[in-house]
Amino acid sequence: RVSIGPVGAIEVDKAYQQELLEEWKAQRRREDAARPESIRPALRYLNFLGAGGGGGGAGGGDGGRAGDEADPSAVAPYVRIALGDLDGLTVEGLQAELTRAGPEFDMSAVVELNKLQTNKLREVLKDYALVSRPSPKATEVLFRPTFCRFLIDSGLVGQGAATGGEAQPGLLYHRAVRFFDALVPRNSTDGVPEAPTFATIDQCVAVISQLLGQSRLPGQAAWAKFEQGLSRAQEVVQSLLKVRAGRLKEHMRRLDADDPSATDPDEPRFELFGSLGAPPKAFEGSLSDWHLGLSGWMELIKEQSLPESIAERCDLGFAVDNYLRDMVIEPGCLHVCLKFGKVFEDLFSAYFDGERLKYTLTPEGDVSLTHVSHMSFASFFRFCVDFSIFPSLCAFHGAWFAYAGADCAEELGSLESP
Numbered sequence: 001r002v003s004i005g006p007v008g009a010i011e012v013d014k015a016y017q018q019e020l021l022e023e024w025k026a027q028r029r030r031e032d033a034a035r036p037e038s039i040r041p042a043l044r045y046l047n048f049l050g051a052g053g054g055g056g057g058a059g060g061g062d063g064g065r066a067g068d069e070a071d072p073s074a075v076a077p078y079v080r081i082a083l084g085d086l087d088g089l090t091v092e093g094l095q096a097e098l099t100r101a102g103p104e105f106d107m108s109a110v111v112e113l114n115k116l117q118t119n120k121l122r123e124v125l126k127d128y129a130l131v132s133r134p135s136p137k138a139t140e141v142l143f144r145p146t147f148c149r150f151l152i153d154s155g156l157v158g159q160g161a162a163t164g165g166e167a168q169p170g171l172l173y174h175r176a177v178r179f180f181d182a183l184v185p186r187n188s189t190d191g192v193p194e195a196p197t198f199a200t201i202d203q204c205v206a207v208i209s210q211l212l213g214q215s216r217l218p219g220q221a222a223w224a225k226f227e228q229g230l231s232r233a234q235e236v237v238q239s240l241l242k243v244r245a246g247r248l249k250e251h252m253r254r255l256d257a258d259d260p261s262a263t264d265p266d267e268p269r270f271e272l273f274g275s276l277g278a279p280p281k282a283f284e285g286s287l288s289d290w291h292l293g294l295s296g297w298m299e300l301i302k303e304q305s306l307p308e309s310i311a312e313r314c315d316l317g318f319a320v321d322n323y324l325r326d327m328v329i330e331p332g333c334l335h336v337c338l339k340f341g342k343v344f345e346d347l348f349s350a351y352f353d354g355e356r357l358k359y360t361l362t363p364e365g366d367v368s369l370t371h372v373s374h375m376s377f378a379s380f381f382r383f384c385v386d387f388s389i390f391p392s393l394c395a396f397h398g399a400w401f402a403y404a405g406a407d408c409a410e411e412l413g414s415l416e417s418p
Contacts, residue, residue: 017386039089103178111212111219117227118205124230125150125201127237131244132322136312141198145326147180147207152329153236155229156211171211174331179207244318251314252307325407353379358410359418367418372410377403 079089113121129139132146142150151157157173183206184197199207208226215222279290303309327333337344354374362368377400384390384399394402 103175103182105179105182105206105210106213109213110206110209111222113205113209113223117223121205121208121230122201124234124237125204127234127241129201131237131240131319132326133319134323136316138198141200142204143198143323144177144180144184145323145330147199147204148177148330149326150204150233151176153229154226154233156208156226171215173334176207176211177331179210180204183207240322244315247318248311248314252310255310321405347383348373348375351375351379351383356412359413359415361418367415372412 125142126140128146128150129142132149133139133143151173157171157176180199181197183199183203212222212226213219217225279285279287283290304313352373352375354376355371356374358370358372360368360370380403381390381396381399384394390396390399
């Protein structure tokens with residue numbers, strides 16, 4: 001039976017997309033099968049990438065075979081995504097990459113900080129720990145995304161020019177983060193492997209001392225230059241703290257305006273017991289159990305309605321929002337954006353459905369207008385449906401929050417302020 005209307009259109013569209021995918025996969029498998037024999041051992045070295053698909057992976061029906069029997073053509077699509085090209089791929093090169101160790105701390109190459117310098121650095125790091133964290137009680141440690149944000153804001157690594165100054169000579173962003181990662185195994189995560197990686201404030205100070213020691217500048221000159229960036233980072237985090245305080249004040253003001261009767265703590269209790277005083281027929285417990293549950297529920301509501309609890313939730317929401325934004329600037333995310341930037345640009349070019357005006361001030365003092373491509377939420381959601389992001393990875397509200405929370409990296413300006 002063939003459906004008609006919108007449902008039938010979606011089914012036909014899905015069938016056409018699946019047909020295209022199968023055609024592209026078959027073409028890739030034919031190309032990979034014709035690869036030189038020198039590349040096939042290296043692909044077989046990575047045969048675990050093609051295992052587990054059961055015929056549904058990018059490699060097709062042979063992707064589920066394991067061990068030496070795995071078809072190298074099932075692995076090739078994954079390797080091509082990571083490396084861009086299969087030419088020159090060898091087993092020796094893969095083994096050298098896998099055995100490359102992370103950086104080790106060299107205590108002879110650190111910059112010794114005096115007490116005043118250490119205290120200033122600790123205070124700034126503590127403020128960063130307050131404004132960016134994934135949990136309410138982790139205020140004395142820095143998580144990996146937060147430390148990445150500090151490195152960039154302070155100009156300690158190669159992105160320092162974005163903060164208004166020059167970065168420390170000889171300090172690479174990804175290497176600085178690897179020093180941070182070297183400390184992570186020493187910290188307890190209570191046996192939770194998925195727990196975010198973090199380091200204590202003192203450990204972060206040690207990492208920064210090590211990074212300053214690796215600068216091509218002399219010790220005190222390196223600190224003097226870093227101190228300028230540290231002051232800029234302090235201004236940034238102080239601004240965030242002011243925003244946090246303003247949001248909390250506004251939240252409490254709205255709460256008082258929406259619920260003027262909140263001054264009477266017993267009024268919600270009377271309303272709850274009045275509407276739910278008698279248990280439903282499906283309840284198997286006694287009347288005493290029902291009243292005990294209502295009392296516990298009411299106490300929990302009362303506890304969560306206290307100003308301290310409201311302030312804690314508002315503070316955590318602000319910190320988690322900053323933490324998620326900081327995750328975007330981790331080296332891995334930046335690597336993906338740089339490596340697949342052309343793919344994202346092509347996808348955007350295929351899905352954008354509108355334009356915005358950008359106001360630019362010319363050297364002559366005139367204001368020029370240019371059209372900038374824009375993607376509406378409707379078009380973005382269409383992209384999510386086409387690539388099975390919805391509903392496979394997120395619900396509708398998740399897609400909306402991601403779209404609404406995106407920051408535009410290109411300022412459009414206005415006629416009054418181009």
